[in-house]
Amino acid sequence: MNLFQLALKNISGNSFRSGVVSLCALLVAAFALTTTLLMRGAENSLRLAIDRLGADIIVVPAGSEAKIESALLMGVPARFWMPQDNVNKIAVIPGIEAVSPQLYLATLTGADCCSVSDMFMIAYDPQTDFTIQPWLNQKLGNGLRLGEVVGGSYIFATEGVQNIKVFGYLVTLKANLEPTGTGLDQSMFFTFNTAYDIAQKSATQAEEALVIPPDSISAVLVKAAPGSDLYVISAQIMRELPEVTPILSSNMFQSYRQQMTGLLKTILVIMGITLGLSVVLIGLVFSMAANERRKELGVIRALGATRRFVFQSLLMEASLLAFLGGATGIGLAVLSVYLFRKLLIVSLGFPFILPSPAVLLLQISIGLLLALFSVNLAALFPAIKISRQDPAVAMRE
Amino acid sequence: MINLIEVNKEYQLGKNSSVSAVRGVSLQISPKEFVIIVGRSGSGKTTLLNLSAGLTRPTSGKVMLDGTDLWSLSDRQQSFLRCQKIGFIFQFPSLLPTLTVHENVILPTVFGTKLITAQVSDRAKQLLQKVSLGEKLAAYPRQLSAGQQQRVVIARALMNQPEVLLADEPTSNLDEKTELEIMELFRDLHLSLGITVVMVTHTRQLVSYGTRAIEMSEGRIVNGNK
Amino acid sequence: MKKIMGGFSIILALVIGILPIFTDCQSQGRSLELVNGKTVPMKCHWTGIAEIGVAIPLGLVGVSEILSKRKETFNFLSLMGVALGSLAILFPTVLIGVCANPDMVCNMIMKPGLVLSGSLAIVASVVVFITSRKVAEANL
Numbered sequence: 001m002n003l004f005q006l007a008l009k010n011i012s013g014n015s016f017r018s019g020v021v022s023l024c025a026l027l028v029a030a031f032a033l034t035t036t037l038l039m040r041g042a043e044n045s046l047r048l049a050i051d052r053l054g055a056d057i058i059v060v061p062a063g064s065e066a067k068i069e070s071a072l073l074m075g076v077p078a079r080f081w082m083p084q085d086n087v088n089k090i091a092v093i094p095g096i097e098a099v100s101p102q103l104y105l106a107t108l109t110g111a112d113c114c115s116v117s118d119m120f121m122i123a124y125d126p127q128t129d130f131t132i133q134p135w136l137n138q139k140l141g142n143g144l145r146l147g148e149v150v151g152g153s154y155i156f157a158t159e160g161v162q163n164i165k166v167f168g169y170l171v172t173l174k175a176n177l178e179p180t181g182t183g184l185d186q187s188m189f190f191t192f193n194t195a196y197d198i199a200q201k202s203a204t205q206a207e208e209a210l211v212i213p214p215d216s217i218s219a220v221l222v223k224a225a226p227g228s229d230l231y232v233i234s235a236q237i238m239r240e241l242p243e244v245t246p247i248l249s250s251n252m253f254q255s256y257r258q259q260m261t262g263l264l265k266t267i268l269v270i271m272g273i274t275l276g277l278s279v280v281l282i283g284l285v286f287s288m289a290a291n292e293r294r295k296e297l298g299v300i301r302a303l304g305a306t307r308r309f310v311f312q313s314l315l316m317e318a319s320l321l322a323f324l325g326g327a328t329g330i331g332l333a334v335l336s337v338y339l340f341r342k343l344l345i346v347s348l349g350f351p352f353i354l355p356s357p358a359v360l361l362l363q364i365s366i367g368l369l370l371a372l373f374s375v376n377l378a379a380l381f382p383a384i385k386i387s388r389q390d391p392a393v394a395m396r397e
Numbered sequence: 398m399i400n401l402i403e404v405n406k407e408y409q410l411g412k413n414s415s416v417s418a419v420r421g422v423s424l425q426i427s428p429k430e431f432v433i434i435v436g437r438s439g440s441g442k443t444t445l446l447n448l449s450a451g452l453t454r455p456t457s458g459k460v461m462l463d464g465t466d467l468w469s470l471s472d473r474q475q476s477f478l479r480c481q482k483i484g485f486i487f488q489f490p491s492l493l494p495t496l497t498v499h500e501n502v503i504l505p506t507v508f509g510t511k512l513i514t515a516q517v518s519d520r521a522k523q524l525l526q527k528v529s530l531g532e533k534l535a536a537y538p539r540q541l542s543a544g545q546q547q548r549v550v551i552a553r554a555l556m557n558q559p560e561v562l563l564a565d566e567p568t569s570n571l572d573e574k575t576e577l578e579i580m581e582l583f584r585d586l587h588l589s590l591g592i593t594v595v596m597v598t599h600t601r602q603l604v605s606y607g608t609r610a611i612e613m614s615e616g617r618i619v620n621g622n623k
Numbered sequence: 624m625k626k627i628m629g630g631f632s633i634i635l636a637l638v639i640g641i642l643p644i645f646t647d648c649q650s651q652g653r654s655l656e657l658v659n660g661k662t663v664p665m666k667c668h669w670t671g672i673a674e675i676g677v678a679i680p681l682g683l684v685g686v687s688e689i690l691s692k693r694k695e696t697f698n699f700l701s702l703m704g705v706a707l708g709s710l711a712i713l714f715p716t717v718l719i720g721v722c723a724n725p726d727m728v729c730n731m732i733m734k735p736g737l738v739l740s741g742s743l744a745i746v747a748s749v750v751v752f753i754t755s756r757k758v759a760e761a762n763l
Contacts, residue, residue: 001500001507013495015624154725186725299491302452303553304480304508306473335742339735342725392444392453395487 003309007316018321020285024278025325025371030333031274033367035267037337038344040363041352042260045181048353049073050249052177052184054131055100055221056230058252059090059237062245068104068219069253073351075183077106077120081216086241087128090220093236095228100128103195104218105210119155120187121166123195130223132189139175146197148172149190153179164188168205169198181345181353222246256350263348275374282318282378290314290386297386298394311387318379319372326371330364398561398593399426399449404458406444406616418444419455420616428560431587431594433607441616442597443488446565449595450483451475463560480509484554486564490546492538498525498549499534505556512557524552528582544575551582561593562586568598580606624754625697628747629688632681632704635744639711639737640678643671646733648722667721667729673714674737681707681744688751697755704748711741 011018049072060068064080071078084101091099103123124132126143136143136150144150149164149171156173163170171190179185195212202210222237224230234246290297297310305313337344338354345351355363386394406419419441426432426449436442447453448460451467460467462482467475492501502521506512512520525531528548538546547567554562564583568576584606587594596607604610612620644650647667654662684703691697715721715737721729 001503003507006496006507009493009495009500156723295489295491296493298452299487299493300504301476302450302479302485302487303505304476304557306476306508308473309476309508335739336735339738340731343731343735346726346731390453392447395452395489 003313003316004320007313007320010313011317011320014289017285017289021282021318021321021375022325022328024282025322025375026329026332028275028278028329028374029326029367029371030329031271032370033330033333033363034337035264035271036363036366037333037354037360038348038352039260039264039267040355040359041181042256042350044355045351045353046073046253046256048180049182049184049351050252052131052180053221053249053252054134054223055249056224057222057234057237057246057248059086059220059222059241059244059246060218062243065245065247066255068247069255071104071120071183073182073253073256074345074349075120075186078104078218079106080104080218081213082218082244084215084217086244087217087220089240090222090237093233093240095225095233095236096222097225098128098130098223100130100221101125101217102219102221103192103212103216105195105212119166120183121195122187122189123192124189126191131221135177136175144174144189144191144194146191146193148174149188149194150174151176151189152185152187153177154186155188167198167202167210168207169201171198179353180351181341182351260350275370279374279378282375283381286314286318286379286382290382294386294389294394298389298391301391301394307387311383314379314383314386315376318375318383322372322375323368325375326368329371330367333367334360334364398428398430398463399595400424400459400461401445401448402459402461404445404448404455404460406441406448406453407456417616419448421458422616422618424611424618426561426593426595428593429587429591430609431584431607432596432609432611433604434595434597434611434613435599435601435604436613438599440613442599442613443565444616445613446563446595446597450485450563451479477509480505481511481557482560484557484559484562486547486550486554486562486567488566488569490538490543490570491550492546492553494538496537497534498530498536498538498541501538501549502553502556504553510557520556521552524555525549528552542575543570544572544578547571547575547579548582551579551586555586555590555592559592561595564594564596566598567596568600568603576600576603625691625751626689628751628754629685631747632685632688632744634685635740635747636678636682636685638740639681639744640675642736642740643667643674643729643733646728646736647671648727648729651728653727665722665729666719667715667727667733670715670719670721670729670737671733673719674711677707677711677714681711684748694755697751701748701752701755704751705745708741708744708748711744712738 053072058068061080061082064078067078067080070076087099087101090096105121105123106119126133132150133143147170151173153176155164155176164173166188171194177184199210199212222233224233230248234248237244237246300310341352341354354360401422401424404419404422405417407415407417409415422445424445434442434445444453448455451460451462454468462478465478467478470478493504496504499521502524503517506517510517522531522534525534528551530545530548530552533541533545538549541549568579571579580603583594583596586592610621611618647670648654648665649668654664681704684700684707687696688700691700715734721734724730
């Protein structure tokens with residue numbers, strides 16, 4: 001029998017006490033992991049969304065900044081227009097390598113009960129596009145033809161067929177993009193030609209016609225030449241076209257970032273309080289336990305245990321309980337966040353995506369370490385006190 | 398074997414008050430003796446036993462075990478010496494409730510032993526056989542009677558082949574019949590193993606089991622010292 | 624510990640039985656319209672009905688775990704708990720399913736709630752199995 005086995009026997013000997021300590025460790029680990037999963041997940045989501053855009057600058061009509069962010073991040077459909085001619089005016093600005101227009105459209109809310117409601121549709125120009133086309137070339141070998149679409153990870157067709165009805169028009173789903181955790185997951189991409197075809201036929205086929213104002217686009221995606229100053233380019237765009245707003249992709253989603261920072265501060269405060277209370281409670285429990293068991297610990301000293309053994313024995317018990325509670329809390333946290341991710345996105349109002357297995361493992365380790373640290377910290381003082389006690393005094397009534 | 402030289406033990410009760418549990422006691426216990434220490438409650442018998450085992454530090458004086466001053470040793474050295482040379486039997490139920498009988502008996506070997514791992518379990522079984530509890534290996538203390546528990550404690554005390562057994566009122570919680578059984582067991586162990594026994598009791602009738610009797614009162618030895 | 628897990632299993636059974644009542648599409652006023660104009664419940668509703676068939680025996684398993692004493696009984700109850708927990712997971716995922724639209728309540732709340740409850744029921748049963756063996760060894 002060794003220290004570990006002895007500690008294991010001792011913790012199973014008092015279920016209530018062990019349960020309380022484990023529960024505290026569970027709460028600390030679960031809370032810590034959930035927080036990091038959400039915060040890092042949100043950051044990753046934003047980063048993926050920006051990467052998916054592929055553009056250095058997005059030019060939208062002035063006043064539409066919030067709409068485009070909501071559309072891209074949360075899938076809230078946006079509809080805004082500016083003259084198509086803006087593309088040419090922007091293209092000639094020095095420092096710009098490529099420009100490509102996009103049209104933003106939306107399906108009718110609840111039009112089809114079993115497809116994604118509030119679908120955000122993005123029409124792109126295959127002649128100039130530099131974001132979707134490269135991906136399509138890699139995935140499909142060619143671009144999209146008339147009537148063909150590519151969907152985010154949430155877009156799906158009815159079982160058995162690959163067609164989706166949009167404004168009464170049947171489109172063929174060719175492929176799905178990787179998940180980003182953002183509104184792009186419930187977006188649909190197709191060419192300008194398909195958009196105009198849908199608009200034309202929806203007049204007779206759809207419940208409500210899709211209207212695209214003539215000679216209009218929603219946004220211009222800008223790719224800067226390497227080494228260009230994006231701020232200079234943006235300033236130039238605003239001088240040329242005062243009625244638009246250029247948004248740097250790196251500055252995108254600032255309001256969400258601020259929201260997240262605010263939430264993070266609140267969560268950190270709550271976490272600090274939880275940690276503090278847990279340490280105090282565990283400390284009390286261990287003090288009580290050490291007091292109740294002082295005769296037993298006195299006996300062990302009489303049998304030949306050193307002070308160090310008694311100290312290590314108590315900390316081993318603390319560590320085992322911390323590990324047990326921490327691992328359970330982490331398991332619950334990971335399972336809950338994974339299962340309820342969609343609900344969390346809707347409730348919190350910002351997106352997140354689960355991390356890669358390697359990052360998840362790191363976060364789990366941190367959560368466990370935090371649980372171990374807090375429980376051992378709490379048990380430290382009682383363990384020192386009881387191990388230093390005179391065995392004869394400990395064994396007295 | 399055990400040599401106490403002018404040992405005093407005072408316990409602090411408050412800021413300005415203390416109580417003397419043992420006053421200026423000198424006592425020598427030789428190998429193979431069976432010493433019985435009697436006295437009323439509060440006479441200092443238990444404190445004397447605890448001092449002999451190094452379980453409490455004397456306020457003044459020396460405690461020698463086989464010629465070594467116990468309090469000149471580090472905690473580690475003292476604990477090891479205690480583990481190897483002393484077997485302690487307590488007044489109160491001292492088995493660990495979360496361990497089985499077998500695990501309780503082998504517990505001293507966790508802190509140090511001359512036995513190799515393979516021998517530990519066999520020795521435990523032998524000792525339990527000797528105290529007539531060979532079939533209770535997997536039982537928990539709560540499933541045993543007070544007398545049976547005390548037998549297990551004796552087996553545990555013998556696990557590391559100690560040179561001396563210190564027993565603090567080992568029969569105080571037992572009925573008369575069981576008390577006599579336990580005392581017979583002590584006598585048998587003393588004679589068969591040649592082990593030194595120092596026993597504290599408030600029952601004068603048990604004095605006849607020993608080779609020497611000592612009486613204590615108010616922290617001093619009043620009768621029978623050598 | 625077994626009594627605690629038994630009580631926990633009863634709570635999980637209540638969740639498994641009651642959650643779908645409030646989180647299937649039927650409760651949100653949505654149903655499928657057939658070509659002939661009739662409306663029928665969506666499959667999440669039928670999953671909810673099936674889960675009642677899991678919840679009741681799971682509740683009884685919980686009650687039995689509180690009242691029983693014999694090791695053999697706990698072995699059987701643990702097995703039943705694992706099987707019922709697995710069914711609670713399989714009904715909304717594989718056997719019947721829920722609506723495919725990720726925005727719908729049955730997908731956002733009902734399905735993950737049932738999967739979580741089923742998983743916890745399995746864990747509770749495994750804990751009962753392990754702790755009943757320890758008691759059996761101690762009673763030798």
